[in-house]
């Protein structure tokens with residue numbers, strides 16, 4: 117990794133649980149800590165913040181935060197922390213909640229101002245409202261803006277959507293996506309929601325029983341047949357795409373993707389927008405020749421990287437190299453034998469359906 121943000125080997129001992137996590141996270145983008153309930157996501161996040169006592173080493177962008185007996189206290193670590201439930205000052209209005217931390221940052225250290233944070237989280241109409249008159253989603257947006265106004269160099273978020281209903285989650289996700297595109301500070305984000313992973317993660321850390329099972333870029337881990345994500349029914353690749361053309365007549369949009377173009381249902385996004393495209397493994401089939409007179413619009417040249425047994429004994433998982441990224445195909449073992457598929461073979465990936473991630 118060229119630009120390392122967090123470089124850590126952290127241990128936390130609890131009565132019946134031990135965290136022993138080695139990880140390196142990049143200094144940009146959203147890194148998601150992912151894993152089942154109780155695997156240690158919150159424990160690791162709190163150890164990074166210095167909120168719980170940890171052993172080991174931790175540095176951030178080369179600065180030592182923990183090393184043996186040396187421990188930089190939380191209030192001296194330049195980080196913002198967003199908890200599952202926003203703890204606001206209920207008797208204050210939104211503006212006063214926001215300025216609370218902001219005033220304590222010296223002018224020279226400020227890299228985001230009140231207007232920017234308010235605009236980024238869409239809080240203008242709420243500034244005069246008292247905190248106890250906000251919905252759960254609005255409270256969480258205020259909590260995120262308040263964390264940003266302390267001008268952190270690292271933002272830690274512990275399941276910020278977990279206590280919200282579906283509508284509030286849908287309301288807040290676009291704001292989190294904006295953080296992603298408009299701010300350059302790295303975010304470490306805890307969730308066990310696959311949807312949030314797909315929408316937000318650039319980088320993924322898979323935790324299992326207190327240990328890091330894998331750590332890498334989102335699509336690298338999603339398409340790794342040795343990891344549990346590729347064995348899910350919903351196994352999918354998430355690739356980056358750019359909107360290239362809208363066809364109002366046929367109600368379709370075309371996107372540039374690694375290795376070619378793909379067509380999806382007409383999108384309202386402007387041409388040139390960079391977005392994410394989710395391609396389910398079960399929606400990809402393989403052919404040895406380019407499709408001829410097929411109803412499938414999407415076909416990309418690809419090279420087989422590997423073939424791995426699937427949970428279903430009648431099927432195989434095929435990882436396909438598109439050049440700069442990979443996708444998965446779930447096909448029958450019989451087809452694989454009939455087509456004599458093997459690593460290194462050039463094929464055509466026929467994609468029945470692909471969806472913009474939103």
Ligand SMILES: Nc1ncnc2c1ncn2[C@@H]1O[C@H](COP(=O)(O)OP(=O)(O)OP(=O)(O)O)[C@@H](O)[C@H]1O
Pocket residue numbers: 130131132133151152153154155156157158159160308
């Ligand atoms: N304060 C504590 N004292 C003792 N044990 C704790 C404490 N906090 C967490 N644990 C235990 O540590 C383990 C990891 O908990 P942690 O909250 O980090 O998991 P998690 O992956 O964040 O889970 P979830 O997704 O359910 O929030 C669990 O077994 C939990 O019971």
